[in-house]
Amino acid sequence: MSRYGVATDRKWQKRWEEEQIYAFRPERVSEKLYCLEMFSYPSAANLHLGHWWNYGLTDCWARMQRMQGKEVFRPMGFDAFGLPAENYAIRTGIHPRDSTLASIATMQVQLRQIGATYDWRYELSTCDASYYRWTQWLFLQLYKNGLAYRKDAPVNWCPSCQTVLANEQVHDGGCERCHTPVTKRNLTQWFFKITDYAEELVTTLDALDWPEKTKAMQKNWIGRSEGAFIDFPLADHPGFIRNFTTRADTLYGATYLVLAPEHPLVLTITTPTYREAVTQYIASTAQQSELDRVANVKEKTGVFTGAYALHPLTQEKIPIWIADYVLATYGTGSVMAVPGHDIRDFEFATIYHLPIPRVISAAHPDTPDNLPYIGDGILINSASFNGESSEEAKITVVARLQELGLGQATITYRLRDWLVSRQRYWGAPVPIIHCPHCGLVPVPEEDLPVELPYDVQFTPDGQSPLAKSPAFMETTCPTCGAAALRDPDTLDTFVDSSWYFLRYPDNRNQQAAWDPAWINQMLPVDRYVGGPEHACMHLLYARFITKALRDMGYLNFGEPFTSLFHQGIILGVDGQRMSKSRGNTIAPDGYVERYGADVLRLYLAFAFSYSDGGPWPVDADNKPSDEGIRGIYRFVQRLERWIDRLLELVPAPIPAGTPTPLASLRPAERELNFTLHQGIKTISRDLPLYQFNTSIAQIMILLTSLSRYEQESSAPNLPFLAQVTQEMLRLLAPLAPHLAEELWEELGHTTSIHNEAWPTWEEAALVLDEVEYGVQINGRIRAKLMQPRDASQEDIRLAALALPSLAAELAEGTVAKVVVVPGRLVNIVIT
RNA sequence: GCGGGUAUGGCGGAAUUGGCAGACGCGCCAGACUUAGGAUCUGGUGGAGAGAUCCGUGCAGGUUCAACUCCUGUUACCCGCACCA
Numbered sequence: 001m002s003r004y005g006v007a008t009d010r011k012w013q014k015r016w017e018e019e020q021i022y023a024f025r026p027e028r029v030s031e032k033l034y035c036l037e038m039f040s041y042p043s044a045a046n047l048h049l050g051h052w053w054n055y056g057l058t059d060c061w062a063r064m065q066r067m068q069g070k071e072v073f074r075p076m077g078f079d080a081f082g083l084p085a086e087n088y089a090i091r092t093g094i095h096p097r098d099s100t101l102a103s104i105a106t107m108q109v110q111l112r113q114i115g116a117t118y119d120w121r122y123e124l125s126t127c128d129a130s131y132y133r134w135t136q137w138l139f140l141q142l143y144k145n146g147l148a149y150r151k152d153a154p155v156n157w158c159p160s161c162q163t164v165l166a167n168e169q170v171h172d173g174g175c176e177r178c179h180t181p182v183t184k185r186n187l188t189q190w191f192f193k194i195t196d197y198a199e200e201l202v203t204t205l206d207a208l209d210w211p212e213k214t215k216a217m218q219k220n221w222i223g224r225s226e227g228a229f230i231d232f233p234l235a236d237h238p239g240f241i242r243n244f245t246t247r248a249d250t251l252y253g254a255t256y257l258v259l260a261p262e263h264p265l266v267l268t269i270t271t272p273t274y275r276e277a278v279t280q281y282i283a284s285t286a287q288q289s290e291l292d293r294v295a296n297v298k299e300k301t302g303v304f305t306g307a308y309a310l311h312p313l314t315q316e317k318i319p320i321w322i323a324d325y326v327l328a329t330y331g332t333g334s335v336m337a338v339p340g341h342d343i344r345d346f347e348f349a350t351i352y353h354l355p356i357p358r359v360i361s362a363a364h365p366d367t368p369d370n371l372p373y374i375g376d377g378i379l380i381n382s383a384s385f386n387g388e389s390s391e392e393a394k395i396t397v398v399a400r401l402q403e404l405g406l407g408q409a410t411i412t413y414r415l416r417d418w419l420v421s422r423q424r425y426w427g428a429p430v431p432i433i434h435c436p437h438c439g440l441v442p443v444p445e446e447d448l449p450v451e452l453p454y455d456v457q458f459t460p461d462g463q464s465p466l467a468k469s470p471a472f473m474e475t476t477c478p479t480c481g482a483a484a485l486r487d488p489d490t491l492d493t494f495v496d497s498s499w500y501f502l503r504y505p506d507n508r509n510q511q512a513a514w515d516p517a518w519i520n521q522m523l524p525v526d527r528y529v530g531g532p533e534h535a536c537m538h539l540l541y542a543r544f545i546t547k548a549l550r551d552m553g554y555l556n557f558g559e560p561f562t563s564l565f566h567q568g569i570i571l572g573v574d575g576q577r578m579s580k581s582r583g584n585t586i587a588p589d590g591y592v593e594r595y596g597a598d599v600l601r602l603y604l605a606f607a608f609s610y611s612d613g614g615p616w617p618v619d620a621d622n623k624p625s626d627e628g629i630r631g632i633y634r635f636v637q638r639l640e641r642w643i644d645r646l647l648e649l650v651p652a653p654i655p656a657g658t659p660t661p662l663a664s665l666r667p668a669e670r671e672l673n674f675t676l677h678q679g680i681k682t683i684s685r686d687l688p689l690y691q692f693n694t695s696i697a698q699i700m701i702l703l704t705s706l707s708r709y710e711q712e713s714s715a716p717n718l719p720f721l722a723q724v725t726q727e728m729l730r731l732l733a734p735l736a737p738h739l740a741e742e743l744w745e746e747l748g749h750t751t752s753i754h755n756e757a758w759p760t761w762e763e764a765a766l767v768l769d770e771v772e773y774g775v776q777i778n779g780r781i782r783a784k785l786m787q788p789r790d791a792s793q794e795d796i797r798l799a800a801l802a803l804p805s806l807a808a809e810l811a812e813g814t815v816a817k818v819v820v821v822p823g824r825l826v827n828i829v830i831t
Numbered sequence: 832g833c834g835g836g837u838a839u840g841g842c843g844g845a846a847u848u849g850g851c852a853g854a855c856g857c858g859c860c861a862g863a864c865u866u867a868g869g870a871u872c873u874g875g876u877g878g879a880g881a882g883a884u885c886c887g888u889g890c891a892g893g894u895u896c897a898a899c900u901c902c903u904g905u906u907a908c909c910c911g912c913a914c915c916a
Contacts, residue, residue: 001870213835217911220834225915245916258916297914330915337916343832344914414915535911606856607843617843617857628843630869631856637871685847694845697855774851779897781851819896821850829896 002637004739005596012738013112021752022066022117024073029521033070035062036501038530038538039077041084042103047110049578049604052588053570056601057610057692058529059116063734064687066117067758073522075504076111076118078104080127082493083161083177086426090459096426097454100127115597115737124507126496132428133449134503134513135496138545139431140442147193147548148420150440154262154328155419157185162460163423164189166492167416168221168537173289181289190421190430190489194544198222198413200558201543209563217535223414228398230336230407232257232309235317237269241309244331244412247338248401249393252382253359254336255349257309257320258302260328261285269320271306278303278322285324293324300325300348312406313383313397323348331412339372346372357381360390418541420492425458425465427490435477435484444478450486464488498541501525501560502549513554520556528561531569539564565690568613570604573624575615586616586624595633598736603632605692605735635700636739639732642707643743646725649710653748654722662764668709669717670768675705676724677765683731684761696735702728722747727759774825775800777809785826793820800826 016022037058040051055076066072085096092099104125111118124131142148156165160180164187169176194201202222205215227246234240241257259266261282270278281303285293302323309320325344326335339349339356349356360377376390385393401407421430429450431443443450453472458465466472467488477484499513505522506514539561546560571577572584579585591600607628608614619625646654665673679698686694706724710716726747733740733753744753767789773796775783783803787796797818801810806828813830820826 211835213911216834220912223912223915227916243916247916293914300914325914325916327915335916342916344916347914412915532910609844612837612844614843620858625842625857628857634871635856682847691845693843693855697845700855772851776851776897779895784851817896819850821897824850825897827850827896 002596002633002640004598004636004640004742006593008742009113009115009592009597009738012741013115016752016754017112019752021754022072022074022119024119024122025071028071031069031071032073032522033062033065033527034073034505034522034525035065035527036075036504036525036529038528038534039079039497039500040107041082042078042080042100042107043084044088044099044103044106046587046589047107047113049570049586049588051111052114052600053604053613054529054567055111055116056114056597057567057605057690059114059737060601060605060692060734061527061687061690062117063737063754064758066754067730067734067756069757072117073122073505074117074119075122075124075507076116076120077124077500077504078107078126079493079497079500080104080125081132081427081490081496083424083426086424086458089426095454096458097127100426113592113597114601122504122507124500124503126428126493126500127426129449129451130510131500131503132452132496135428135491135499136431136443136448136450137445137513138499138549139491139495140445140448141552141554142192142548143432143442145548145552147196148190149193150188150190152186152188154184155187155189156182157187158182161424162462164419164421166419166494166537168418168540173293181292183289184286189419190487191417192420192495192544194418194541195413195415197544197547198224198415199411200547201415201540204559208559208561210561211532211564211566214532214535214539214564214566217532218540221415221536221540224411225413226409226411228394228401228407228409229332230312230398230401232312232318232336233406234269235308235310237307239265240406241265241320241334242332243334243336244410245336247341247390247394248397248407249376249379249385249388249390250338250341250359251311251313251336251397252379252385253338253340253357254311254318255339255355255357256318256337258326258335258337258345258348259305259320259322260326260333261322261324262328263322263333266305266322269305269307274304274306278305281322288324297325300344300351302348302352304352312401312404319354321348321352329416330414341372341374343372343374418492418494418544420495421487421489422492423462423464423488424460424490425452425456427493428452428496429466429472430487430489430491432487433475433477433484434487435480435482437482438477438479441477441479441484447478452490464490466490494537494541497538498545499549501528501542502546502555516554516556523555524557524559525561527563527565529565529567532566566611567690568609568611570608570613571615573616573618573622591626591629595629595636596738598739599629599632599636602635602696602736603629606632606696608693610690610692635703636736638707639703639739639743642703642725643746645707645710646721647746649716650718650722652746654726655719659723660717660720662762665720666717668713669720670765672705672709672724673720673765674768675702676727677761679731680727680759680761681766684758687734692735695731699728699732699735702731729753730756730759771823773800775803775806776825776827777806778829779827782806782809793822796820796826800828 037054062072062074080100085100088099089096139148156170158165158175158180160178161175170182174181202219202224205218225246227244228248230243230245231240302321305320307320308317311318337345339345340358341360359381361380362373362377379385379388379393398407398409429452431450433441435441453469456465456469473485475484475486502514502519506518542560547558549555550558574584576582576584588600617625617628679702682698683695729740729744741753769789770786771789773785773787774781775785783805785800797820815828816831817829
């Protein structure tokens with residue numbers, strides 16, 4: 001049994017809290033390091049392994065930064081609004097507010113059991129009126145600056161959650177949360193104009209210290225595309241149809257236009273003969289779910305409208321079709337179809353027997369004539385543009401169109417505006433009043449918060465629950481005083497989390513969301529840690545909101561998270577994500593009770609790569625194994641035995657000790673000293689990179705070296721042993737904070753190890769008098785060779801060639817070359 | 832189809848600038864101790880072979896005195912996006 005255990009954890013957690021040793025000191029803001037993990041969703045159950053993995057291991061990182069003199073700002077809070085609490089309420093009848101507050105209370109206690117360095121004075125919870133008051137304030141600022149607007153549009157609707165969803169919340173045509181196929185509905189909804197920032201969001205991405213994958217995902221999601229608008233005048237109506245293309249060079253190959261069924265001009269231009277077919281087609285596509293649409297990609301369908309447009313350069317009459325392979329929400333909702341050089345247009349033209357001319361010839365003709373050629377090439381059948389390259393023609397064709405007033409170069413984005421209103425209860429109310437006389441009237445800022453009422457019938461039926469609460473809805477217009485109604489929708493929870501990192505450092509400010517002078521010093525977040533699944537939602541929204549607030553003058557920076565790190569995920573033994581429904585969860589509680597928080601922390605840190613995660617190991621019976629944890633537990637016991645041994649040799653209190661001068665160390669001590677400094681150097685390099693496993697390995701090696709030195713030495717150098725032991729505990733402190741603190745106290749210290757400075761290493765200690773060389777013949781290791789540190793390359797070469805064990809093999813050939821790598825190896829090349 | 836990533840012993844995982852592959856731990860094997868335990872300690876442990884040796888980082892090539900590492904091609908798996916004009 002180890003004497004360290006959960007009781008030790010409690011003892012130190014209590015004392016740290018009393019002494020406020022992790023309190024952030026604002027006067028040291030110049031040394032601040034804002035390190036943040038994505039905040040947690042309050043859940044009624046006990047903390048799961050993921051919490052320990054996310055928050056326990058980032059704590060090791062933060063603790064090392066503290067010891068290196070950084071003023072670490074490390075807050076924790078709760079992303080407390082959202083559907084799970086509401087769905088739980090519908091099942092159980094427990095009000096979302098009650099269940100959420102209870103969950104938060106549980107988590108506040110349990111998060112402390114990890115032994116992390118949170119400064120709880122900066123806590124926040126998004127469902128508190130003192131927080132969402134400022135979420136509503138944010139909405140109003142966006143509204144006043146034209147970045148929040150209401151529009152009637154086809155939007156994603158989840159029939160199960162009974163609410164609209166943002167584009168980002170539709171995955172594979174289904175609801176991100178419940179996977180129900182999403183349908184389209186025409187509704188009037190609130191949007192944030194994130195598209196105004198599309199260009200900056202994509203161009204400033206490169207400079208961020210973020211994982212390449214995440215940057216690529218955002219870039220892809222924003223979908224910047226350079227091309228041109230090309231207008232095709234209508235043959236029988238005034239006006240024109242505007243198309244977006246990236247291939248203006250293929251304009252002479254455009255043989256028809258295709259509009260999305262939702263395109264606003266469709267019914268205007270459709271001729272009476274085709275009206276019935278067209279309306280039928282529109283109706284059938286409208287009732288298709290996103291999933292059906294994706295499933296039907298292979299069979300292209302469409303109908304002719306009977307209308308014609310004029311080719312802008314040839315004046316030829318070309319037919320106008322509608323088809324659902326053209327998306328209403330991208331570009332102009334209309335394309336010029338070039339079946340000779342586009343796969344989709346080709347498939348469509350083949351089915352409906354439309355002509356498929358060639359206007360680009362490939363430099364190396366390897367595409368058969370019965371397939372579209374989608375690459376660049378030389379223009380043919382393109383009048384005066386013949387002979388130009390695709391690259392040239394993309395410019396010259398657009399220039400000609402521009403002279404005619406029928407085209408211009410442009411950039412489009414895939415990114416759509418962010419739909420933020422939700423027809424659900426448990427969220428921040430939209431702070432807008434609908435007045436019959438004045439229209440949309442923002443709630444005056446001094447009237448915030450618009451409080452979410454408690455007594456509401458929140459069972460979802462497609463209506464906003466708040467609409468059924470007259471006490472909430474009925475108000476007066478702030479402008480004209482007439483009776484008016486509040487907006488019944490609540491805000492997407494991603495609005496709450498798009499600015500929480502700005503609130504933490506000034507969380508009790510009641511006059512403003514924050515004090516800009518203070519926040520501009522505290523932010524941006526220096527290191528943000530969280531899962532990669534937020535790449536195109538939270539991380540994108542937070543960047544947008546930060547940039548918008550900067551342009552309104554509330555911030556002087558435009559990127560919220562300078563540096564981003566994604567942890568991996570610990571999976572169940574089946575390799576699947578842990579979940580109650582799969583029954584593959586592993587509870588941390590038992591391990592913590594039995595071995596203590598630090599054994600679990602050390603195990604998680606040691607047994608997995610932090611960036612990869614991976615499945616929990618299995619034993620011979622395919623059950624979750626705790627053999628690895630017992631290995632860590634043995635290490636803890638070995639460490640305690642060593643401390644006991646040291647205290648036998650050197651009674652407490654052990655002096656803090658100064659490093660013994662290198663020159664006065666005997667050879668065996670030099671070896672131990674080498675291991676110490678090697679360990680300090682390695683851990684100082686690896687811990688900042690979240691390479692916890694190698695850091696712990698170094699401490700294990702150091703402990704082994706310590707006890708071996710003591711066992712093998714007839715007269716151990718006791719002050720030196722005491723000093724090395726204390727350095728080892730300092731190295732351990734970030735990883736096993738309770739254990740290190742306890743052992744530190746046993747050595748007689750009366751101040752916390754967590755206020756000790758991080759050890760430094762001396763390069764001189766890493767230089768040994770003798771170096772072992774590997775001696776290779778033709779690249780294969782054949783012998784070892786000890787050489788003095790200052791031996792010349794020539795000495796080493798001669799010593800290697802003179803090795804008796806190599807004589808026979810060397811005699812078989814002639815030595816062509818000898819490569820000496822100082823300090824490492826010798827390679828003898830024989831032929 | 833596009834983008835990003837991964838592949839190393841029985842297992843988790845190491846390997847700094849191209850320089851002795853497999854650190855550290857688990858498991859396994861052998862031994863010690865014993866108040867007989869699912870405890871602890873010590874030693875060994877990539878594979879093949881009696882052995883000298885040979886073979887080994889998904890696969891096939893290449894560059895190099897030297898390749899897990901760099902280059903070309905290829906396979907499998909994972910993640911994200913996907914009729915985006």
